[in-house]
Amino acid sequence: MTTVNRQVRLAKRPVGRPDDSTWEITSEPIPEPSDGEFTVKVDYVSLDPAMRGWLDDVKSYVPPVAIGEVMRTHAVGRVVASKNAKFPEGQLVSGQFGVQEYALSDGRGALAVDESLAPAPTWLGALGFPGMTAYFGLTDVGRLEKGDTVLISGAAGAVGSIAGQIAKLKGATVIGVAGGPEKCAWLTEDLGFDAAIDYKSESVGKALRAAAPDGIDIYFDNVGGEILDAALARLRKNARVALCGAISGYNATDPQPGPSRYLSLLVNRASMTGFIVFDYLDRFPEGMEAMSEWIRAGEIVTREQVETGGVEAFGRTLNLLFDGANTGKLVLKIS
Amino acid sequence: MTTVNRQVRLAKRPVGRPDDSTWEITSEPIPEPSDGEFTVKVDYVSLDPAMRGWLDDVKSYVPPVAIGEVMRTHAVGRVVASKNAKFPEGQLVSGQFGVQEYALSDGRGALAVDESLAPAPTWLGALGFPGMTAYFGLTDVGRLEKGDTVLISGAAGAVGSIAGQIAKLKGATVIGVAGGPEKCAWLTEDLGFDAAIDYKSESVGKALRAAAPDGIDIYFDNVGGEILDAALARLRKNARVALCGAISGYNATDPQPGPSRYLSLLVNRASMTGFIVFDYLDRFPEGMEAMSEWIRAGEIVTREQVETGGVEAFGRTLNLLFDGANTGKLVLKIS
Known part of the structure; x- marks a missing residue:
C-alpha cells in the first residue's frame, strides 16, 4: 500500500x-x-x-x-x-x-x-451543495410558488438541472437555457422541463417570448451576460431574480458589462438577490430531507x-x- | 373672469x-x-x-x-x-x-x-408622492433599521432630501450624493446628513470609501449610472438597493450600460429591488400620518x-x- x-x-x-x-x-x-x-x-x-x-x-x-x-x-x-x-x-x-x-x-x-x-x-x-443551492435558491431566494413561470440558465448543469426539477415538483412551468441540442433534449425529455432554449443556436430573447408569452416570475441565474438581459426583459410584476452565479464572465480579463435592462426591476417592482449556499447550513436538514425523499421516490433524476x-x-x-x-x-x- | x-x-x-x-x-x-x-x-x-x-x-x-x-x-x-x-x-x-x-x-x-x-x-x-416614495422606499423596500448606513443619490431632490431625513430620524448614518457645493452644504448643514458627496467635483467611489469605511446597508438610488456602480462596490452583507429611479439616463438616446458591479449583490447576499409608489396607495395613511407628525414637530425640513x-x-x-x-x-x- x-x-x-x-x-x-x-x-x-x-x-x-x-x-x-x-x-x-x-x-x-x-x-x-x-x-x-x-x-x-x-x-x-x-x-x-x-x-x-x-x-x-x-x-x-x-x-x-x-x-x-x-x-x-x-x-x-x-x-x-x-x-x-x-x-x-x-x-x-x-x-x-x-x-x-x-x-x-x-x-x-x-x-x-x-x-x-x-x-x-x-x-x-443533488445531495450535496449543488442540490442545496438549487433548493434554497428557488424556495427561499426565489420564493417559488405554485403556478410560477420559472426560467433557469445553466439548466443542464449541477444546480440548474436540480432547480428545474424542484420547480416542476412544486407546480411551476419551467424553461431551461442550455447549450446544444443534446442538453436541451435531456431537459425536456428526461427532466420534464416544459421548454428548453439552446442559446448556441437561437436568440434567447425571441425563444423566451415564445416559451413564456406572459413573462417569467423567477429567473434562476447561473450564467449572467446576455442571457440575464434577455431574462430581465421578460420579467413579470413582482418577479424575483435569484443570482446564483455568472459563469459566462468568470474567465474574462476585461471588465464585463452589467445588465443593461436592469431598470426592468423598477417598472416591474421586481428584485434581484444574490445568495451563497453556505448561509443555509443551518437549514440543510430541511433541504436534505426533501431531496432524499424525492430521490427515494424516483421523482428527481440525478x-x-x-x-x-x-x-x-x-x-x-x-x-x-x-x-x-x-x-x-x-x-x-x-x- | x-x-x-x-x-x-x-x-x-x-x-x-x-x-x-x-x-x-x-x-x-x-x-x-x-x-x-x-x-x-x-x-x-x-x-x-x-x-x-x-x-x-x-x-x-x-x-x-x-x-x-x-x-x-x-x-x-x-x-x-x-x-x-x-x-x-x-x-x-x-x-x-x-x-x-x-x-x-x-x-x-x-x-x-x-x-x-x-x-x-x-x-x-413631502406630503405628496415624493414624500411617500421616500417613506416606503426606505422603510419597506430598504427595510431600514436603526444603525444602518444609508447612501442616497439625488439627495438634494424631492425624494432624496426627505429620504435622508427619515433615515436620520430612524437612527441611521446618512450619506448623500448631490451635484455642487450649495446642495451638499444644504444636506449636511440644514438637513442633518452625516456626509455629502459632490459627484461633480470628486470621485464618488473614493469619497464613499472615506465616508462609509465599513460599507453601506442601504442604497436609495434615484440616478443610476456610475453612482450606482460606486454604491454596489461598497455594499455590506445583506445590503438592500432600493431602485427608485435612474435620472442620469432618462434622456439618453443610446442604450445605457448596466451596473457592471452587479455581482456585488451575489457575494454580499444583497438585493436590488424596484418599486413604484402607486403600489403603496393603501398604506398612504400610515406614511402621511408619520410625515405629518414630523412636519408638525419641525423634525423634517421641507x-x-x-x-x-x-x-x-x-x-x-x-x-x-x-x-x-x-x-x-x-x-x-x-x-
Whole structure:
C-alpha cells in the first residue's frame, strides 16, 4: 500500500482561463489522525464554477485559496484510519477534503454518506451543495410558488438541472437555457422541463417570448451576460431574480458589462438577490430531507459526469465547466 | 373672469431631451362639473423625473401619455365649482389634475389639503408622492433599521432630501450624493446628513470609501449610472438597493450600460429591488400620518423650488430636473 498522498495545489493565480501553470502536483506522506481526527481516502472530488472565484486575490464571501495551498473542494471518500468514534474506519463520508488523494479531518463539516440512498458521486451533486443551492435558491431566494413561470440558465448543469426539477415538483412551468441540442433534449425529455432554449443556436430573447408569452416570475441565474438581459426583459410584476452565479464572465480579463435592462426591476417592482449556499447550513436538514425523499421516490433524476485520471486530470476537468462540456454534476474520480 | 382653460399637451414624443416641439399649449372652455364632479383652479403643478418615462411609447407601469393628451401630473388647486359634497367650493385639494389651469375631477385620487399643516406646494413634495416614495422606499423596500448606513443619490431632490431625513430620524448614518457645493452644504448643514458627496467635483467611489469605511446597508438610488456602480462596490452583507429611479439616463438616446458591479449583490447576499409608489396607495395613511407628525414637530425640513410663468413655462421648468438645477421639490405656479 502506498504511503504517498498526491495533491493539487494552486501554483499561480490565473489571469483569465486557468491552464497548466495554474496548478502543481505535490506529494507528501499520508497524514495520520490524532485524537478526534480521521484520515479519508478520497474517491471523488467536486468541480464547481465557483472555484474560479476562489483563485482570485479579491475580497469575497470566502478567502481566496492561497498560493501553495491544496485546492479547496468538497469530496467523498472512505475513512481509512480513525481516532474519531463518529467516523469509524470503513465509513463513507463527504466533506471539504480538498483536491488530494488523502485528507485529514476533525469531522467539522463532514457528513456520513448513506450509499443505500444514492451512490457516492450523487452526494456531491443533488445531495450535496449543488442540490442545496438549487433548493434554497428557488424556495427561499426565489420564493417559488405554485403556478410560477420559472426560467433557469445553466439548466443542464449541477444546480440548474436540480432547480428545474424542484420547480416542476412544486407546480411551476419551467424553461431551461442550455447549450446544444443534446442538453436541451435531456431537459425536456428526461427532466420534464416544459421548454428548453439552446442559446448556441437561437436568440434567447425571441425563444423566451415564445416559451413564456406572459413573462417569467423567477429567473434562476447561473450564467449572467446576455442571457440575464434577455431574462430581465421578460420579467413579470413582482418577479424575483435569484443570482446564483455568472459563469459566462468568470474567465474574462476585461471588465464585463452589467445588465443593461436592469431598470426592468423598477417598472416591474421586481428584485434581484444574490445568495451563497453556505448561509443555509443551518437549514440543510430541511433541504436534505426533501431531496432524499424525492430521490427515494424516483421523482428527481440525478446525473453525474464522472471524469477519470486522478489528481493529474484536475486542471483539464475543471475547464470542462467553462467550455460548457458537462451535463449534470461534474466530478473527478481520484482513486 | 376668464372662461378659458389653457393646457399643456404632448405634441410629439421626444427623442432624448424634451424641447419646445415636445409640447403645445391649447385652450378650451373651463369645464363645468356634472353631478359628483367639481372644477379645480390649479395653483401649482408637480414636476417629476418619472414624467420623462411617461413620454415614451413603451410598456411600463402606467400607459404613456398619448399624443394630444393633457400632460399628466399631480397638482394642488382650489375648488371653484362643485357638485360633490366632499369637495365644496373653496376647498384646497390635491390630485392628478394634469398640467392645465382648470381641471374637472370626480374626486377619485383627490385629497383635501390642510393648509394649517403646510403650505400648498409642500403637498406636492413631502406630503405628496415624493414624500411617500421616500417613506416606503426606505422603510419597506430598504427595510431600514436603526444603525444602518444609508447612501442616497439625488439627495438634494424631492425624494432624496426627505429620504435622508427619515433615515436620520430612524437612527441611521446618512450619506448623500448631490451635484455642487450649495446642495451638499444644504444636506449636511440644514438637513442633518452625516456626509455629502459632490459627484461633480470628486470621485464618488473614493469619497464613499472615506465616508462609509465599513460599507453601506442601504442604497436609495434615484440616478443610476456610475453612482450606482460606486454604491454596489461598497455594499455590506445583506445590503438592500432600493431602485427608485435612474435620472442620469432618462434622456439618453443610446442604450445605457448596466451596473457592471452587479455581482456585488451575489457575494454580499444583497438585493436590488424596484418599486413604484402607486403600489403603496393603501398604506398612504400610515406614511402621511408619520410625515405629518414630523412636519408638525419641525423634525423634517421641507423645501420647494417654486418656478413661475404658468403653463407656458412647463417645458423649460421640466428640463431643470435633467440639468440638476433644482433643490428640493420642483413645482410650477400655474395661477
